[in-house]
Amino acid sequence: MENDSSxxxxxxxxxxxxILIVEDDTFxxxxxxxxxxxLRDKGVEVFPTLNAExxxxxxxxxxxxxxLLDLAMPGKHGLDFLSELRxxxxxxxxxxxxxxxxxxxxxxxxxxxxxxxxYFVKADFALDELVEKISGVLQGNE
Amino acid sequence: xxxxxxxIKNEIEGRQATGMARSITKRVTLNLIIGVVLTVLTVxxxxxxxxAAQNQxxxxxxxxxxxxxxxxxxxxxxxxxxxxxxxQDAFDAYEVGDSxxxxxxxxxxxxxxxxxxTAAIIxxxxxxxxxxxxxxxxxVVDDVFSTETVNGIFRLAQGMPIQSLxxxxxxxxxxxxxxxxxxxxxxxxxxxxTIKPGDLPFIVFGFVLTDELLHNLGESFLIDDLRLLLGxxxxxxxxxxxxxxxxxxxxxxxxxxxxPPVPGYTVLQSVxxxxxxxxxxxxxxxxxxxxxTRKIAVALSNASQDLQASEQELAKQLMVVxxxxxxxxAIVSSVGEGLLVVGPEGRVFMSNKTASFILGKSExxxxxxxxxxxxxxxxxxxxxxxxxxLDVLMKKQTVRVQEASFARDDGEMVILALTATPVDLEGxxxxxxxxxxxxxxxxxxxxxxxxxxxTAAHQLRTPLSGIRWAMSLILDGSVGEVKEEQRELIKKSxxxxxxxxxxxxxxxxxxxxxTEKKTLNxxxxxxxxxxxxxxxxxxxxxxxxxxxxSFDPKVEGIxxxxxxxxxxxxxxxxxxxxxxxxxxxxxVRIEVEKEPKAVHVSVEDNGIGIPxxxxxxxxxxxxxxxxxxxMEPDGSGLGLYITKQIVDRHKGKMWFESEEGKGTVFHxxxxxxxxxxxxxxxxxxx
Numbered sequence: 001m002e003n004d005s006s007x008x009x010x011x012x013x014x015x016x017x018x019i020l021i022v023e024d025d026t027f028x029x030x031x032x033x034x035x036x037x038x039l040r041d042k043g044v045e046v047f048p049t050l051n052a053e054x055x056x057x058x059x060x061x062x063x064x065x066x067x068l069l070d071l072a073m074p075g076k077h078g079l080d081f082l083s084e085l086r087x088x089x090x091x092x093x094x095x096x097x098x099x100x101x102x103x104x105x106x107x108x109x110x111x112x113x114x115x116x117x118x119y120f121v122k123a124d125f126a127l128d129e130l131v132e133k134i135s136g137v138l139q140g141n142e
Numbered sequence: 143x144x145x146x147x148x149x150i151k152n153e154i155e156g157r158q159a160t161g162m163a164r165s166i167t168k169r170v171t172l173n174l175i176i177g178v179v180l181t182v183l184t185v186x187x188x189x190x191x192x193x194a195a196q197n198q199x200x201x202x203x204x205x206x207x208x209x210x211x212x213x214x215x216x217x218x219x220x221x222x223x224x225x226x227x228x229x230q231d232a233f234d235a236y237e238v239g240d241s242x243x244x245x246x247x248x249x250x251x252x253x254x255x256x257x258x259x260t261a262a263i264i265x266x267x268x269x270x271x272x273x274x275x276x277x278x279x280x281x282v283v284d285d286v287f288s289t290e291t292v293n294g295i296f297r298l299a300q301g302m303p304i305q306s307l308x309x310x311x312x313x314x315x316x317x318x319x320x321x322x323x324x325x326x327x328x329x330x331x332x333x334x335x336t337i338k339p340g341d342l343p344f345i346v347f348g349f350v351l352t353d354e355l356l357h358n359l360g361e362s363f364l365i366d367d368l369r370l371l372l373g374x375x376x377x378x379x380x381x382x383x384x385x386x387x388x389x390x391x392x393x394x395x396x397x398x399x400x401x402p403p404v405p406g407y408t409v410l411q412s413v414x415x416x417x418x419x420x421x422x423x424x425x426x427x428x429x430x431x432x433x434x435t436r437k438i439a440v441a442l443s444n445a446s447q448d449l450q451a452s453e454q455e456l457a458k459q460l461m462v463v464x465x466x467x468x469x470x471x472a473i474v475s476s477v478g479e480g481l482l483v484v485g486p487e488g489r490v491f492m493s494n495k496t497a498s499f500i501l502g503k504s505e506x507x508x509x510x511x512x513x514x515x516x517x518x519x520x521x522x523x524x525x526x527x528x529x530x531x532l533d534v535l536m537k538k539q540t541v542r543v544q545e546a547s548f549a550r551d552d553g554e555m556v557i558l559a560l561t562a563t564p565v566d567l568e569g570x571x572x573x574x575x576x577x578x579x580x581x582x583x584x585x586x587x588x589x590x591x592x593x594x595x596x597t598a599a600h601q602l603r604t605p606l607s608g609i610r611w612a613m614s615l616i617l618d619g620s621v622g623e624v625k626e627e628q629r630e631l632i633k634k635s636x637x638x639x640x641x642x643x644x645x646x647x648x649x650x651x652x653x654x655x656x657t658e659k660k661t662l663n664x665x666x667x668x669x670x671x672x673x674x675x676x677x678x679x680x681x682x683x684x685x686x687x688x689x690x691x692s693f694d695p696k697v698e699g700i701x702x703x704x705x706x707x708x709x710x711x712x713x714x715x716x717x718x719x720x721x722x723x724x725x726x727x728x729x730v731r732i733e734v735e736k737e738p739k740a741v742h743v744s745v746e747d748n749g750i751g752i753p754x755x756x757x758x759x760x761x762x763x764x765x766x767x768x769x770x771x772x773m774e775p776d777g778s779g780l781g782l783y784i785t786k787q788i789v790d791r792h793k794g795k796m797w798f799e800s801e802e803g804k805g806t807v808f809h810x811x812x813x814x815x816x817x818x819x820x821x822x823x824x825x826x827x828x
Contacts, residue, residue, distance in 0.1 A: 028604075103647075
């Protein structure tokens with residue numbers, strides 16, 4: 001039954017969806033990867049990157065459907081990267097979910113201005129909530 | 143110091159003025175008195191001298207006249223007796239001894255005509271042949287023509303020529319009466335050549351110098367008291383100038399005396415009254431002038447004293463004011479804050495050293511200059527906090543600016559915190575006092591601290607996140623099955639990590655509240671929606687505890703202007719607490735009501751409640767009620783403290799009703815006014 005419903009969902013649009021993850025902490029990558037396995041099982045592709053530069057390349061190459069973006073990263077700040085990305089037509093409407101431990105008002109405000117659809121403070125949320133959010137986005141519910 | 147010396151100078155001048163006024167009074171009075179005395183003395187002296195001189199002159203003239211009168215009298219007596227002497231018939235009758243003829247023609251003549259008081263014919267043998275006396279004077283012939291008298295007559299007549307009009311006169315004194323004797327010789331006119339003078343008898347007429355006679359004689363010289371003075375009395379010094387009477391023996395027997403004429407004194411007497419009156423009038427004028435002068439001088443002196451007193455008082459007040467001013471200036475100068483005082487027209491009239499130091503401007507360059515001119519900074523945005531300050535001040539409002547950038551002339555930017563207070567004197571605005579200090583460094587430190595806390599929180603959170611996620615993956619089976627025992631341990635660890643995380647969040651919130659310098663960012667907030675979101679987020683816990691939630695926003699779409707982030711914290715804390723401290727199957731009721739000036743949110747539960755004796759501490763930092771700790775060991779005790787702080791900063795109210803074991807209701811009201819006011823203002827501007 002469970003498998004059936006999964007395949008039904010996948011049929012509903014998760015298949016071949018692409019998630020771009022921009023996160024400098026490899027341990028978190030590992031954990032996210034483990035958590036997102038349930039989505040991968042449904043045909044979602046996950047592209048992990050460790051910084052803005054490689055994220056940009058990956059984005060250009062793979063055209064993600066949603067991006068999980070960390071803020072405090074070596075090199076370029078997540079929001080600076082997003083700001084640049086938004087300049088490009090193909091990424092103007094890319095759904096972006098902030099996944100950061102930076103929870104300051106300034107960051108939240110700027111993120112909102114750049115049109116992010118979610119702001120998750122890593123230490124606060126339950127991973128299930130994130131999966132739910134991503135699923136919603138990928139299925140076009142959000 | 144200058145003032146005190148000026149004060150002393152004034153004092154001295156004042157005293158000098160008073161002294162001068164007194165001195166003038168004295169001098170004028172003295173001058174007037176001297177004037178009066180000199181005038182009186184001069185007039186009196188002059189008049190008296192004139193009178194005395196006139197009297198002396200009159201006396202001398204009178205003496206001369208009396209002497210002349212006496213002399214004339216003597217001569218007339220001599221002439222009279224000489225008339226008889228030259229009578230031929232009389233000589234003949236004498237020669238023949240015709241007594242009858244002589245009695246009839248000489249004696250009777252004397253008696254009848256009373257041309258003399260006494261008469262006698264004395265022979266050459268010094269025999270008184272005939273003698274007549276008018277008895278009225280009580281004289282007798284023998285006494286009058288005594289031997290001494292006869293001898294005297296002979297001495298008197300010695301060498302007397304026999305010719306017409308020859309005769310001699312002399313005085314004798316008998317019984318205190320003076321007689322003037324005229325002596326001549328009876329001579330035969332027709333045989334004068336043959337007669338020897340020694341053979342001729344003497345004829346003597348005597349006149350008693352009676353008072354009446356003397357009076358008449360005196361009257362002819364305007365003297366009414368001519369009289370004789372005899373004996374030693376006549377020799378007194380005071381009579382020395384009066385004519386002397388020398389008897390026929392050559393002895394001074396007395397003087398003619400009278401009251402010396404005093405025409406000067408008479409004149410003096412007659413003019414004395416007018417002079418006296420004139421002097422009196424003069425004296426009165428002088429006295430009144432002196433008196434008036436004195437009054438004027440006294441008035442001047444008083445005025446001078448008053449002036450002096452006023453000056454002294456003024457000087458004292460000036461000294462007080464000066465010392466007060468010095469004190470104020472010393473205080474103002476010592477104030478560690480920058481200080482500017484402006485007048486009602488917006489010009490700076492006082493500043494202190496700190497102000498100069500902070501603003502990089504000299505005191506001289508600021509004094510008298512318009513505030514706007516000092517702080518009008520060119521070309522940089524939001525740099526003149528003082529200009530709007532002045533506008534607000536003029537509306538008698540106190541202005542506080544927590545951060546205002548200011549560009550110094552040397553190009554350095556400083557951040558100032560300032561308070562401007564209007565100075566109100568009896569209802570009218572007389573200016574304002576602006577106190578400020580440099581918070582540049584403070585801001586840098588605060589920013590650094592904020593940065594540190596943010597970074598620290600981030601650095602703490604990142605590993606926590608990893609641990610948390612990892613545990614979460616283990617617990618939900620994503621990484622394979624674990625034994626129940628292991629699972630329990632990991633569950634507890636997971637809770638601990640969550641607790642740690644909550645603590646970090648609370649600390650971040652507090653830091654935000656306490657160090658946040660900027661004002662709250664007010665945006666319209668849909669309270670009902672906000673609460674719905676919060677309930678959604680807590681859905682997991684609510685379902686897990688099977689808590690029945692009733693949410694009744696009686697008014698939808700209320701959007702007061704609030705700081706959304708912090709208000710979210712308020713309701714999140716309240717709802718979370720309600721869920722947290724309510725037992726499984728309990729109830730949570732949330733209501734939203736619109737009040738005239740506020741939105742009222744209440745969160746009610748039927749949970750454990752707050753013990754009465756701990757209720758007063760519920761909003762204290764790190765405080766947790768005993769029963770709450772027992773039920774939920776996790777918790778920082780900061781949630782309600784933060785909540786209350788946020789409500790206060792919105793000028794809202796927060797309170798609760800609670801009973802242990804029965805439940806708690808928290809009430810929060812947040813003002814609606816700000817929104818409507820702001821809208822009104824916008825509307826007016828539009």
